[in-house]
Amino acid sequence: MKQRFEFHVDSTRYLDDHGKPLDDLPAQAEDTERTLAAYRNMVLTRTFDAKAIALQRTGKCGTYPSVLGHEVIGTAIGQSLAKTDVFVPYYRDQAAHILRGASLVEMLLYWGGDERGSAWKNCPEDLPIAVPIATQCCHAVGVGSAIRIRGEERAVVCCVGDGGTSKGDFLESINLAGAWHLPVVFMVINNQWAISTPRGIQTGAETIAQKAISAGLPGHIVDGNDYFSVIEALDAALERAHAGKGGMVIEAVTYRLGDHTTADDATRYRSAEDLKKAWEKDGIKRLQNYLHDAGLWDPDKEKALQAECKQTVEKAVEEYLATEAEPPTAMVDYLFENLPVSLRAQRERLAAKYRGGE
Amino acid sequence: MSSAEVRDVTLVEAVNMALAWEMAHDENVVLLGEDIATNGGVFRATVGLKELFGFKRVMDTPLAENLIAGTAVGMATQGLKPVAEFQFMGFIYAGMEQIVSHAARMRNRTRGRLHCPIVYRAPFGGGIHAPEHHSESTEALFAHIPGLRVVIPSSPQRAYGLLLAAIRDPDPVVFLEPKRIYRAVTQSVENNGEALPLDTCFTLREGDDVTLITWGACVMETLQAADKLAEQGVSAEVIDVASVSPLDRETLLCSVAKTGRAVIIHEACRNGGVGAEIAASIAEGAFLDLQAPVVRVTGYDTIMPYYRNEMAYLPTVGDIVEAVEQVIAL
Numbered sequence: 001m002k003q004r005f006e007f008h009v010d011s012t013r014y015l016d017d018h019g020k021p022l023d024d025l026p027a028q029a030e031d032t033e034r035t036l037a038a039y040r041n042m043v044l045t046r047t048f049d050a051k052a053i054a055l056q057r058t059g060k061c062g063t064y065p066s067v068l069g070h071e072v073i074g075t076a077i078g079q080s081l082a083k084t085d086v087f088v089p090y091y092r093d094q095a096a097h098i099l100r101g102a103s104l105v106e107m108l109l110y111w112g113g114d115e116r117g118s119a120w121k122n123c124p125e126d127l128p129i130a131v132p133i134a135t136q137c138c139h140a141v142g143v144g145s146a147i148r149i150r151g152e153e154r155a156v157v158c159c160v161g162d163g164g165t166s167k168g169d170f171l172e173s174i175n176l177a178g179a180w181h182l183p184v185v186f187m188v189i190n191n192q193w194a195i196s197t198p199r200g201i202q203t204g205a206e207t208i209a210q211k212a213i214s215a216g217l218p219g220h221i222v223d224g225n226d227y228f229s230v231i232e233a234l235d236a237a238l239e240r241a242h243a244g245k246g247g248m249v250i251e252a253v254t255y256r257l258g259d260h261t262t263a264d265d266a267t268r269y270r271s272a273e274d275l276k277k278a279w280e281k282d283g284i285k286r287l288q289n290y291l292h293d294a295g296l297w298d299p300d301k302e303k304a305l306q307a308e309c310k311q312t313v314e315k316a317v318e319e320y321l322a323t324e325a326e327p328p329t330a331m332v333d334y335l336f337e338n339l340p341v342s343l344r345a346q347r348e349r350l351a352a353k354y355r356g357g358e
Numbered sequence: 359m360s361s362a363e364v365r366d367v368t369l370v371e372a373v374n375m376a377l378a379w380e381m382a383h384d385e386n387v388v389l390l391g392e393d394i395a396t397n398g399g400v401f402r403a404t405v406g407l408k409e410l411f412g413f414k415r416v417m418d419t420p421l422a423e424n425l426i427a428g429t430a431v432g433m434a435t436q437g438l439k440p441v442a443e444f445q446f447m448g449f450i451y452a453g454m455e456q457i458v459s460h461a462a463r464m465r466n467r468t469r470g471r472l473h474c475p476i477v478y479r480a481p482f483g484g485g486i487h488a489p490e491h492h493s494e495s496t497e498a499l500f501a502h503i504p505g506l507r508v509v510i511p512s513s514p515q516r517a518y519g520l521l522l523a524a525i526r527d528p529d530p531v532v533f534l535e536p537k538r539i540y541r542a543v544t545q546s547v548e549n550n551g552e553a554l555p556l557d558t559c560f561t562l563r564e565g566d567d568v569t570l571i572t573w574g575a576c577v578m579e580t581l582q583a584a585d586k587l588a589e590q591g592v593s594a595e596v597i598d599v600a601s602v603s604p605l606d607r608e609t610l611l612c613s614v615a616k617t618g619r620a621v622i623i624h625e626a627c628r629n630g631g632v633g634a635e636i637a638a639s640i641a642e643g644a645f646l647d648l649q650a651p652v653v654r655v656t657g658y659d660t661i662m663p664y665y666r667n668e669m670a671y672l673p674t675v676g677d678i679v680e681a682v683e684q685v686i687a688l
Contacts, residue, residue: 128472135459
């Protein structure tokens with residue numbers, strides 16, 4: 001028998017669990033300012049996350065999905081995307097949203113049950129958070145198609161979880177990106193868990209990245225807790241997409257350190273020992289160690305950053321808590337651009353029922 | 359293309375005319391679907407458009423309806439006005455999550471930051487001896503969804519004018535084309551780019567004794583029934599609902615206030631059909647004007663039979679006349 005084709009999936013890892021370089025670092029490591037900015041964003045994200053969980057626990061925020069373990073990946077996405085590119089998130093991309101310009105207040109409003117949380121004034125073309133799993137992948141290729149139709153040098157990054165790669169939306173979308181040569185980078189955040197379902201029974205494939213090959217796209221695996229391998233892969237994928245060379249699938253391997261959401265209890269399905277092992281690979285601590293070893297960071301700087309992040313988050317929380325709910329008539333007002341006659345009476349009833357609700 | 363051009367066209371040709379007009383006048387209008395470019399669509403609704411506007415604007419997609427529905431959402435957020443074709447309504451269900459959970463919600467979810475000026479076109483309804491899954495009328499599934507418009511033309515002129523309106527509307531429209539009358543009649547249509555209003559019923563025939571309320575292919579049988587009733591001395595008003603959601607209740611209620619009787623005719627199953635919403639609206643808004651109960655003439659609450667029995671499923675002229683005789687007798 002003759003072998004017709006040969007495929008491969010590359011993987012990269014530059015820093016070991018303790019932040020020690022395993023090999024020559026990529027060019028991205030020379031940009032110390034960008035690396036420090038990445039670290040600051042990761043710490044801000046983690047500070048925000050802890051506060052959001054605390055707000056939920058005290059009845060001041062709705063169900064919230066912790067971003068613990070995703071901070072490195074989201075930060076690299078936010079840094080690699082150009083302002084004119086489009087970000088198509090799933091629902092655990094807080095680190096990326098902050099860099100794209102969605103405010104902490106908006107994020108709290110969204111999880112706090114207020115539609116204005118997706119009004120994003122600073123990143124008007126980014127898609128809102130997508131709750132139905134993997135559905136955003138189809139939007140990403142739609143945005144990519146619009147870019148291709150208009151011949152623009154822009155690109156899209158679309159996030160999806162390991163569970164999401166089992167859905168047709170993901171497979172249909174990577175297939176279209178391959179068939180139509182679309183500038184869409186699919187960032188598969190493989191955090192090992194789809195609520196309680198482990199990665200091992202999500203697919204029989206050895207890697208998720210190899211699914212790219214079936215779609216005619218390159219697939220690449222990175223250590224999702226190694227900032228340098230994530231940012232290098234994203235920079236390269238976006239450079240390729242901007243140059244009209246098509247899309248890509250990157251599988252960023254990490255571990256969901258928190259519960260699925262505040263409504264979940266992960267102790268029901270995973271061991272404390274596994275979680276402890278995963279914490280040893282934490283990407284924030286890893287980058288901190290690296291920066292420390294490189295002489296770019298010290299305990300005083302850490303202390304100052306922690307205080308600054310805490311203050312930033314507290315300020316956002318104050319503003320969030322002080323934001324009054326929209327009048328109930330808002331549920332009618334944003335349904336259509338032109339309010340149909342048939343909805344007028346319902347709007348009037350709402351306005352009358354909640355006096356002053358206009 | 360001359361703005362004064364008048365052509366005798368079928369309903370499906372009117373769809374093609376409207377698409378061509380709007381693509382020529384708005385570069386943001388793009389088409390996507392299965393077999394729509396080189397083949398011109400399985401019903402030929404998009405024939406010749408690839409030649410006029412190129413593959414970049416007339417796109418043959420991979421065979422994945424969910425992808426078609428969701429790709430249109432992404433395109434729309436970038437300011438394009440996609441017109442997505444589903445080959446048959448029986449295959450639209452794979453796309454429902456995208457239509458219901460994203461296209462219909464994007465404006466509301468982002469507080470107007472992004473919106474979805476999409477038209478989802480699908481041929482629907484029975485009567486063409488098609489295979490299983492090719493003949494259903496499930497417009498009520500979409501009429502139930504807030505944030506969607508559901509529009510159904512019933513003549514070449516209304517297909518032209520309503521499709522132009524649907525493409526220009528800044529929000530998503532499910533545009534269902536009654537394929538039984540795709541080529542049933544020709545009508546003279548002026549290719550002038552003039553749209554017809556959405557959210558509006560069309561009174562096709564005025565009458566005093568009973569209001570016949572219908573849409574889609576059943577408009578044909580309903581008009582024939584009105585002719586027969588006229589011979590019996592019964593004056594029937596015929597209303598083409600056209601926009602089954604949101605409903606133009608005002609026109610319906612005014613007519614029932616005048617005639618005092620209403621018969622609703624639709625091809626879809628009765629249970630939970632759009633006819634039920636109309637009947638309830640009449641009960642709420644015109645009860646004291648009614649001289650007889652509202653009666654529905656509909657398909658059965660069964661699976662659409664395969665084609666040997668499909669005509670037994672569809673409402674007939676006789677069914678409509680009989681229903682009117684029943685309400686007139688009261």
